[in-house]
Amino acid sequence: QVQLVDSGGGLVQAGGSLRLSCVASGRTFDTYTMGWFRQAPGKEREFVAAIRKNSVTEYADSVKGRFTISRDNAKNTAYLQLDSLKSEDTALYYCAATSDFYSVVRSSTVWLYWGQGTQVTVSS
Numbered sequence: 001q002v003q004l005v006d007s008g009g010g011l012v013q014a015g016g017s018l019r020l021s022c023v024a025s026g027r028t029f030d031t032y033t034m035g036w037f038r039q040a041p042g043k044e045r046e047f048v049a050a051i052r053k054n055s056v057t058e059y060a061d062s063v064k065g066r067f068t069i070s071r072d073n074a075k076n077t078a079y080l081q082l083d084s085l086k087s088e089d090t091a092l093y094y095c096a097a098t099s100d101f102y103s104v105v106r107s108s109t110v111w112l113y114w115g116q117g118t119q120v121t122v123s124s
Contacts, residue, residue, distance in 0.1 A: 002026045002113045006095035009118035012085055016122070020080040022095030022115055033100045034071055034078035037108060038091035038120075045094070047106040049080060058105065063089075087124040092117040 008020040022034065035050035049069040050058045057069050068081040078095060095115035102110045 002028075002032070002097050004095045004097060004113055004115035006093065006115035006118045009093060009120045011121045011123065014085060014087055014122055014124045016085050018082045018085065018120060020082065020093055020095070020118060020120075022078040022080075024076045024078070024097060024113075026076075029076040029097075030073040031100060032097040033102065033105060034069075035096045035098070035105060035111065036069065036078075036080045037094045037096060037111075038089075039094070039117075040091040043091075045108050047108070048093070050105045051078065053100045060106075082120065085120075085122045087122050089120060090122050091120060093120050 003025040004022055006022045012018055031053055033052045036048040037045050038048050039045040047060050048063055051069045051071050066084045071078045094117045096111040097113040098111045
């Protein structure tokens with residue numbers, strides 16, 4: 001079992017930045033693919049970014065070039081740096097973990113563990 005605690009959300013003006021953190025329990029953090037999803041009110045949960053155990057990254061087109069996912073295996077922590085924020089980035093952001101076995105990770109159905117969510121609100 002892996003428990004994820006995500007944090008770092010807040011209220012920021014358009015064009016601003018935030019850094020989200022996701023701390024994982026357990027000793028096998030470095031074997032998991034880590035990811036971030038988001039869900040805006042009235043919308044489905046959508047893929048944002050993922051980082052594999054070998055640090056290969058993948059991004060949704062809507063955030064590519066603005067968001068950066070990273071991981072620190074020594075701290076059992078994954079990060080999501082959000083830059084050049086837009087009002088449409090407003091959502092509840094969830095950290096997630098899954099087996100590195102999966103080659104396609106954009107679907108929420110393949111993710112095994114989820115954080116509780118951290119709210120990001122961007123004012124225009």
